[in-house]
Amino acid sequence: MKGSLHTDELLGAVVVRDGGLRTGRRISHAFVMDVPTYHKVLIVTDGAINIAPTLEDKVHICQNAIDLAISLGPRKAEGGDSRRRRNRHFKDAGHA
Numbered sequence: 001m002k003g004s005l006h007t008d009e010l011l012g013a014v015v016v017r018d019g020g021l022r023t024g025r026r027i028s029h030a031f032v033m034d035v036p037t038y039h040k041v042l043i044v045t046d047g048a049i050n051i052a053p054t055l056e057d058k059v060h061i062c063q064n065a066i067d068l069a070i071s072l073g074p075r076k077a078e079g080g081d082s083r084r085r086r087n088r089h090f091k092d093a094g095h096a
Contacts, residue, residue, distance in 0.1 A: 026050065026060035030068055043069060 014021045029049050033042040045065045050057055 025064060026053070026057045028061040028064045030065055032068070032072070041072075 027049060028046040031044045035042060043065050046061050050061065053061060
């Protein structure tokens with residue numbers, strides 16, 4: 001969450017040419033959502049940064065999301081078990 005920061009302040013360190021976080025790809029962003037009632041983690045990409053992306057931009061956006069998913073690592077078996085317990089608790093509380 002960026003809160004009250006202006007976008008230029010937040011992205012300034014990312015887009016600086018020398019020593020920034022730039023790559024050769026288009027900049028995009030992603031929301032990683034862990035929805036308690038859904039069995040998978042969701043990654044929603046580029047809700048606001050690239051308004052009318054070209055096909056090449058879309059390739060970059062997809063690759064950025066793939067790299068993010070890889071960097072988050074595979075889910076471990078015990079992670080799935082804890083999620084099932086949490087979902088069961090959620091249902092028992094009358095929320096589902």
